[in-house]
Amino acid sequence: MGTTFLQCTNRTNHLSVKKYIACGLYILFPLALLHLCVSPISFHAPPPNTTATVKAVGLTTSEVTGQSPCNYSDGKWVVHSGGPVYDGTSCKTIRKGQNCMEHGRPDTGYLYWRWQPRSCPLPAFNPTAFLDLLTHKHLAFVGDSMARNQLESLLCLLATAEEPELVYRDGEDNKFRRWVFRHRNSTVSVFWSPFLVKGVEKNEPAGMNHNTLFLETADERWAEELDQIDIVLFSMGHWYLHPAIYNENGVVIGCHHCPELNHTEVGFFDVFRKAVRTTLREVKRHTSGDKLAVVTTFSPAHFEGEWDKAGACPKKEPYKEGEKEMEYMDALMRSIEIEEVAAAAAAAATAEEEDSRGGNVKLEALDVTKMALLRPDGHPGPYMHPHPFSNGAANDRVQNDCVHWCLPGPIDAWNEILLQILTRWKTESKN
Numbered sequence: 001m002g003t004t005f006l007q008c009t010n011r012t013n014h015l016s017v018k019k020y021i022a023c024g025l026y027i028l029f030p031l032a033l034l035h036l037c038v039s040p041i042s043f044h045a046p047p048p049n050t051t052a053t054v055k056a057v058g059l060t061t062s063e064v065t066g067q068s069p070c071n072y073s074d075g076k077w078v079v080h081s082g083g084p085v086y087d088g089t090s091c092k093t094i095r096k097g098q099n100c101m102e103h104g105r106p107d108t109g110y111l112y113w114r115w116q117p118r119s120c121p122l123p124a125f126n127p128t129a130f131l132d133l134l135t136h137k138h139l140a141f142v143g144d145s146m147a148r149n150q151l152e153s154l155l156c157l158l159a160t161a162e163e164p165e166l167v168y169r170d171g172e173d174n175k176f177r178r179w180v181f182r183h184r185n186s187t188v189s190v191f192w193s194p195f196l197v198k199g200v201e202k203n204e205p206a207g208m209n210h211n212t213l214f215l216e217t218a219d220e221r222w223a224e225e226l227d228q229i230d231i232v233l234f235s236m237g238h239w240y241l242h243p244a245i246y247n248e249n250g251v252v253i254g255c256h257h258c259p260e261l262n263h264t265e266v267g268f269f270d271v272f273r274k275a276v277r278t279t280l281r282e283v284k285r286h287t288s289g290d291k292l293a294v295v296t297t298f299s300p301a302h303f304e305g306e307w308d309k310a311g312a313c314p315k316k317e318p319y320k321e322g323e324k325e326m327e328y329m330d331a332l333m334r335s336i337e338i339e340e341v342a343a344a345a346a347a348a349a350t351a352e353e354e355d356s357r358g359g360n361v362k363l364e365a366l367d368v369t370k371m372a373l374l375r376p377d378g379h380p381g382p383y384m385h386p387h388p389f390s391n392g393a394a395n396d397r398v399q400n401d402c403v404h405w406c407l408p409g410p411i412d413a414w415n416e417i418l419l420q421i422l423t424r425w426k427t428e429s430k431n
Contacts, residue, residue, distance in 0.1 A: 080114035084408035091156035127161035226286035313402035
């Protein structure tokens with residue numbers, strides 16, 4: 001390298017401008033190689049045992065489209081001494097089955113972990129900032145009980161700044177509800193729709209042992225109100241594991257887990273993809289102004305054993321580095337959602353360029369699958385019921401909930417990321 005440099009500098013006066021530039025390149029190339037040898041690309045060192053780390057880097061839609069430098073899905077759970085900002089006393093909207101503290105859960109360590117992304121900071125939830133972003137807007141959570149779980153987490157977080165007012169409830173188990181925040185003229189709703197597409201839920205006492213889905217049609221219970229919704233968050237997946245019969249364009253195309261029926265077994269992965277695609281297409285069809293659609297990705301369960309055969313989730317801390325790998329089903333459900341959101345976002349961007357008179361829909365994936373995977377300690381477990389062992393019941397005779405999340409608990413981090421998505425959407429809308 002030194003010889004090249006001397007030859008170049010000694011001949012400077014005799015070189016044309018073009019040759020001088022070429023000579024400079026001969027200098028920079030070996031310098032670059034030397035830099036790589038001395039300072040190779042660094043990777044994150046393994047964290048200490050007090051953290052639970054995600055090994056693989058997953059791309060959210062923002063990273064796919066190049067709109068955000070932060071990948072919130074890649075990070076670790078770190079011990080946080082501050083603890084939760086609400087509890088069953090300060091929040092009136094916690095569903096009984098998720099009120100672990102009030103139901104007598106004796107350990108509290110699950111309350112003192114916080115999600116820390118690798119590539120950027122994740123600010124603590126700011127309820128005032130979230131409510132300001134919701135001013136004159138309608139936010140709807142649509143999907144299964146995981147959508148409801150995330151909604152109720154959000155209501156508890158927002159209630160630390162302003163109490164939500166329940167203005168509407170309907171359906172069995174209050175599956176359709178609506179709150180308002182009067183000071184901001186903001187509305188937050190929840191729509192029960194476990195398939196997102198049109199479907200008839202199974203009713204075993206009535207002899208209906210299978211769900212029935214119509215894959216080409218969105219569930220009208222939420223689709224009919226899309227024009228009045230500014231921000232919609234979808235969450236689904238677990239109901240697709242149940243036995244079901246699938247219809248498309250008036251034809252039965254197969255089923256899942258139906259050996260007693262004369263239908264082709266097709267599984268549920270391709271069906272799930274079609275349902276996500278139908279859902280996002282419906283959002284675009286109802287977009288007349290600025291709208292944000294977010295898909296919260298699949299959240300793994302943590303049953304040790306079968307859920308209906310004394311399966312439990314007894315762990316008291318997050319998984320440590322390398323202790324738990326993502327299972328095939330969880331990974332594929334997540335990938336389907338990520339891929340379909342990215343494809344829909346690209347199609348929406350193209351459509352907006354071709355017809356600037358239409359609505360502007362922004363599609364995002366809230367990728368929580370891997371961060372949820374690491375929190376087997378955050379479920380209600382036996383404390384889905386009040387004081388389950390007060391009458392001397394044994395562990396193997398108490399039903400456990402290892403799907404939903406305690407409130408407060410890990411799912412609060414989902415809404416910290418949702419706040420960042422809304423903040424970016426607001427900034428991009430202004431620009």
